[in-house]
Amino acid sequence: MKKIISAILKSCLxxxxxxxxxxxxxxxxxxxxxxxxxxxxxxxxxxxxxxxVGVLPAVFRGLRWRMALEPMGERPKxxxxxxxxxxxxxxxxxxxxxxxxTRCGTLKSYCGTPFSxxxxxVVTERLVDSLLLLLISALALVSQLPQFLRFMQETxxxxxxxxxxxxxxxxxxxxxxxxxxxxxxxxILWQMKAFERGRQFLLDLWTGIASLRAVKSLTLxxxxxxxxxxxxxxxxYLAFWAFDFTAGFNVWTALLIFCIGSFAVIVPTPNGAGPxxxxxxxxxxxxxxxxxxxxxxxxxxHTIQTAELILMGAWGLADLxxxxxxxxx
Numbered sequence: 001m002k003k004i005i006s007a008i009l010k011s012c013l014x015x016x017x018x019x020x021x022x023x024x025x026x027x028x029x030x031x032x033x034x035x036x037x038x039x040x041x042x043x044x045x046x047x048x049x050x051x052x053v054g055v056l057p058a059v060f061r062g063l064r065w066r067m068a069l070e071p072m073g074e075r076p077k078x079x080x081x082x083x084x085x086x087x088x089x090x091x092x093x094x095x096x097x098x099x100x101x102t103r104c105g106t107l108k109s110y111c112g113t114p115f116s117x118x119x120x121x122v123v124t125e126r127l128v129d130s131l132l133l134l135l136i137s138a139l140a141l142v143s144q145l146p147q148f149l150r151f152m153q154e155t156x157x158x159x160x161x162x163x164x165x166x167x168x169x170x171x172x173x174x175x176x177x178x179x180x181x182x183x184x185x186x187x188i189l190w191q192m193k194a195f196e197r198g199r200q201f202l203l204d205l206w207t208g209i210a211s212l213r214a215v216k217s218l219t220l221x222x223x224x225x226x227x228x229x230x231x232x233x234x235x236x237y238l239a240f241w242a243f244d245f246t247a248g249f250n251v252w253t254a255l256l257i258f259c260i261g262s263f264a265v266i267v268p269t270p271n272g273a274g275p276x277x278x279x280x281x282x283x284x285x286x287x288x289x290x291x292x293x294x295x296x297x298x299x300x301x302h303t304i305q306t307a308e309l310i311l312m313g314a315w316g317l318a319d320l321x322x323x324x325x326x327x328x329x
Contacts, residue, residue: 042300043242050238051308057231058085058312061125064224065103068121069113071214076111080323083316084110090313093306096269110320124212128222132229133262140256233258239301245293246284257283277302 062082069076084106088099104118215221237254240246257280264279265272277298284294 041244046238046241047304050235050242051304053231053238054235054305054308055312057228057235058082058089060224060227060231061085064221064228065121065125067215067221067224068124068212069117070216072117074111074113074117076107076113077323080107080110080320083320083323086312086316087320089309090316093309106320110323128225129228132225133259136229136255137259140252140259143252144256235305236261243293243297245289246297253287273302
């Protein structure tokens with residue numbers, strides 16, 4: 001019973017957090033203005049172009065995933081890899097962070113790829129993506145440093161203010177706590193009865209991580225990685241042109257907003273709902289956009305792009321169903 005209650009709480013908490021932030025942000029919004037903006041002030045040609053570009057990162061991610069699996073002797077169909085990515089995006093809307101499990105399970109079901117090997121390549125992807133996001137963020141910061149520092153101050157996240165509260169003893173206590181947690185986790189793993197079985201899982205996981213060294217073309221792998229993030233940014237930036245008050249927005253400023261929004265998505269809510277809205281709206285206001293249009297921009301873009309993820313997931317599910325019938329025949 002306790003496990004069931006715990007699982008329910010873990011599943012519901014992200015929705016509660018996202019809903020609470022959204023309610024706080026939109027509690028005084030003029031919904032008639034929002035409906036009017038959607039009906040007559042949105043340029044759907046630009047928004048449609050943004051949605052078309054938004055499919056490309058998922059396709060690139062599927063192709064890159066297959067490249068990482070090839071050195072391990074796994075050659076799943078490209079089509080299945082892309083469909084699995086589509087499904088993972090949609091699944092994460094229901095349960096945040098479950099997308100990785102969904103895509104690896106899909107590949108195992110349709111192509112027989114061991115779950116642990118698939119997960120190992122996903123870990124590799126996360127490392128590569130994190131490095132690229134940090135590089136892009138550094139580039140954006142250099143170009144728009146004053147705006148970023150102002151954002152940190154306005155949101156109460158000034159790093160200098162946070163560090164000011166730490167004493168030397170505080171640093172040592174924090175380090176000791178982290179070390180203690182690591183030691184406890186390692187001891188638990190060592191004492192697990194299923195350690196031998198888990199060791200094979202870890203070996204497969206490491207094989208997946210190390211596969212990056214043996215990809216057929218590391219250059220193509222990195223080009224696809226850059227293409228993924230370029231697609232993400234264009235997907236976001238083209239939406240600026242769909243509204244008169246953001247059309248022609250400075251591309252470097254948009255890049256900074258994109259990076260801050262990407263970090264906001266780390267908070268485990270469905271597709272970053274709530275934290276992403278707050279980050280984008282705050283940055284737009286700091287860049288001179290009136291608060292009401294900024295709030296409505298964040299809501300419109302996030303809602304439309306989330307609907308696209310649902311459609312992509314539906315397409316992936318339907319296509320996989322057809323692929324499964326072909327395989328059985």
